[in-house]
Amino acid sequence: MRRTNLTVDGRRLAARIEALGRIGALPGGGVCRLALSEEDRQARDLLVRWMEELGLEVRIDAIGNIFGLRRGRETGPPIMTGSHIDTVRTGGLYDGALGVLAGLEVAEVLNRAGIETRHPLMVAAFTNEEGARFPPDMMGSLVHVGDLALEQALATEGIDGETVGSCLARIGYAGKAPVGCPEARAFLELHIEQGPVLEREGITIGAVEGVQGISWQAFTFRGRSSHAGTTPMAMRRDAGLVAARTVAFLRRLAAEIGGDQVATAGSLRFSPDLVNVVPERAELTVDLRNTEEGRLREAERRLAAFVEEAAADEGVAVASRRLARFPPVTFDPAMVARVEAAARRLGHAVRRLPSGAGHDAQIMARVCPTAMIFVPSVGGVSHNVEEFTRPEDVTAGAAVLLEVLLELLEGEGP
Ligand code: HGY
Ligand code: MN
Ligand code: MN
Numbered sequence: 280m281r282r283t284n285l286t287v288d289g290r291r292l293a294a295r296i297e298a299l300g301r302i303g304a305l306p307g308g309g310v311c312r313l314a315l316s317e318e319d320r321q322a323r324d325l326l327v328r329w330m331e332e333l334g335l336e337v338r339i340d341a342i343g344n345i346f347g348l349r350r351g352r353e354t355g356p357p358i359m360t361g362s363h364i365d366t367v368r369t370g371g372l373y374d375g376a377l378g379v380l381a382g383l384e385v386a387e388v389l390n391r392a393g394i395e396t397r398h399p400l401m402v403a404a405f406t407n408e409e410g411a412r413f414p415p416d417m418m419g420s421l422v423h424v425g426d427l428a429l430e431q432a433l434a435t436e437g438i439d440g441e442t443v444g445s446c447l448a449r450i451g452y453a454g455k456a457p458v459g460c461p462e463a464r465a466f467l468e469l470h471i472e473q474g475p476v477l478e479r480e481g482i483t484i485g486a487v488e489g490v491q492g493i494s495w496q497a498f499t500f501r502g503r504s505s506h507a508g509t510t511p512m513a514m515r516r517d518a519g520l521v522a523a524r525t526v527a528f529l530r531r532l533a534a535e536i537g538g539d540q541v542a543t544a545g546s547l548r549f550s551p552d553l554v555n556v557v558p559e560r561a562e563l564t565v566d567l568r569n570t571e572e573g574r575l576r577e578a579e580r581r582l583a584a585f586v587e588e589a590a591a592d593e594g595v596a597v598a599s600r601r602l603a604r605f606p607p608v609t610f611d612p613a614m615v616a617r618v619e620a621a622a623r624r625l626g627h628a629v630r631r632l633p634s635g636a637g638h639d640a641q642i643m644a645r646v647c648p649t650a651m652i653f654v655p656s657v658g659g660v661s662h663n664v665e666e667f668t669r670p671e672d673v674t675a676g677a678a679v680l681l682e683v684l685l686e687l688l689e690g691e692g693p
Contacts, residue, residue, distance in 0.1 A: 285392055287384050287681050289674030295380045296673070299325060299364065300372040309664020310372060314365040314407035314418075315343070315446035322364045323452055326379065326404055333386050335402065339454030341429055342422040343406040343447050346461075349386050351399040351688065358687040359463035359647075360385065360680065361403030362470060362639060363419075367411045371666020373673070377654075378469045379404045381677040385684055396688035398464060405639045406452075413437040414495060415603030420642035422458050429458050438546075465614065465687050466643040469652045469680045471668050473636045475659025483675050484622035484629040485653025489609040490641040491539060491633055492575040494567040495602035498525065498586060502595040504551060504559035516594040519549050519558035524589050528582070529565065536578050539570045541635070564602070570633050572606050608641045614650035614683075621682035622652075627675050636661070652679050 302325065303310045303318035312318040326345060330337050335347030348357060362378025382402035389396065405423065410416025413435045421427035433444030447453045472478075477485050502518035529542035543566040550560040565582065569575040583599070590597040615631065622629035634641075634651065643649045654676035657667040 283685060285388050285681060285685070287381075287388055287674060287677040289670060289677070291387065292380060292384045292673060292677055293670055295329070295383065296372055296376060299376050299380065303366065303370075305664055307664060309666070310366050310370040311368050312364065312366045312370065313368065313412045314409060315412070315443065315450055317450070319365050320450035320452070323404070323450070326364060329383055330402065333383060333390060335386060338456040339452060340423070340456040340458045341454055342419050342432055342458055343452040343454060344419045344423055344458070345404040347383070347386070347402040349389065349400040351396045353397055355398065356462045356464040357399035357401035358684060359401045359403055359466045359643070360468065360684060361401075361405065362468050363408030364404050365407055365409050367409050367662050369662060369664050371661060371664065373471045373666055373668050374473065374661055375408055375470070377471060377668070377673065377676070381469045381680050384677050385681050388681060397690045398688050400684065400688055401461065401463065403639075407443070408639055410495070410603060412439070413443050416493070416637050417605070417639055417642045418443070420639040424642055424646045425459055426642070426645065463643065463647045465647055466640060466649040467614065467652070467680065467683055467687070468638060468640040468649075469654070469676050470638055471656045471661060471666070472653040472659075473656050473661035475656075476632055477630070477653060477655035478657060478659060480630065481628065482630050483627040483654065483672055484618070484679055486615050486618040486622065486629055486631045487610060487634050487651035487653055488615055488631050489570075489607060489633050490638060491568045491570040491635060492572050492607040493603060493605045493637050494575055494579055495604070496565050497600045497602055498522070498563045498565065499598045499600075500561040500563070500590060500595050501597075502557070502559055502593065505557045507555040507557060510557060515557050517557050518561040518595050521586075521589045521593050521595045521597070522547055522549075522561035522563045525563060525565075525586055528585050528589075532578060532581055532585075536569070536574055538574060539568075539633075540574060540578060541568045542566070542578065568635065570607050605637065605641060608644045610640070610644055610650040611648035614648050617683050617686060618650055618652050618679060621679050621686075625675070625678055625682060627679065652676055652683075
């Protein structure tokens with residue numbers, strides 16, 4: 280039985296998604312709003328304006344996390360929702376933005392209905408969730424929960440040599456509010472699935488049970504540059520070869536570990552990167568993920584052994600650097616059950632599933648009861664300019680978010 284007949288306005292939500300998506304819009308479609316870029320600044324400015332128009336009290340903390348507070352009858356820890364507005368280079372309209380803007384939609388529904396909830400509602404946009412420019416991912420929420428020191432985050436150097444601190448200051452989002460507050464009573468994140476499961480099964484809502492473990496490493500291979508024409512093959516110390524063999528090994532590694540194991544070589548750069556010079560240096564990133572920690576560790580072990588042997592065979596030195604490491608996370612069962620029950624009350628097909636992608640909820644789960652709501656990604660595609668979720672599914676996800684938040688805001692559960 281539904282507690283109210285409040286409904287979200289899908290058109291209003293879609294309009295905000297479109298408006299935000301125009302910031303960093305790519306010529307052929309899609310969005311590029313790398314963390315702390317000029318595009319991120321513009322998106323942040325728009326979000327802050329929307330929050331202020333909704334009467335939310337805006338606070339920006341020292342790592343640039345943006346929080347919009349809607350007061351309740353009682354003070355104390357808020358019920359928090361939200362996600363991120365930074366994107367990868369080939370981003371879409373929905374990854375992150377949906378969760379933040381659906382949170383604004385919930386605030387607007389409550390405003391228009393003149394409802395004062397028991398607990399405060401807080402809508403969050405965490406800094407640098409993607410980690411694509413400045414690893415690790417989920418940086419803003421990690422600092423928020425106290426598992427990454429602010430100084431260390433600010434000193435982080437990005438793939439372009441800039442630091443988080445200098446970029447944050449440049450875009451004007453090195454906020455005055457101390458990091459780590461407010462404590463949330465609970466956290467609920469709406470997000471696109473970014474994978475094929477819900478669409479393949481014709482299901483509208485995912486009640487996400489947890490997030491798989493993530494391991495990001497950067498490998499630097501150092502050989503010797505030499506002439507492509509005069510250097511006999513047996514004399515080469517080809518850093519590029521070792522990197523390329525490692526990329527090929529990843530596919531075999533994922534197949535042999537099996538199960539949910541995935542392995543990705545996302546970035547590979549040679550130096551001096553010239554057609555007639557054997558590469559003296561190769562820099563490779565590896566992203567390994569698994570729902571089971573033990574298997575993820577085995578994948579890391581086998582990768583390290585392969586890299587060691589391949590480098591030794593070629594007389595190449597290798598150094599590795601950890602960019603991010605998150606164990607698998609299980610969400611609060613009662614919160615997951617609330618998502619499932621709310622979806623059913625609203626008449627939507629729902630199933631439980633793990634998240635293949637990392638999310639701020641994965642980090643917030645360390646400090647409060649947390650869960651996620653998924654909606655389908657057309658073609659299972661994301662981190663791709665073709666990313667798309669049907670409007671009716673966007674509206675359904677926001678409706679489930681509203682339904683569960685209303686329960687939490689009136690004090691049921693956490
Ligand atoms: O990498 C991830 O899973 C997320 O998009 N940051
Ligand atoms: Mn995301
Ligand atoms: Mn993403």
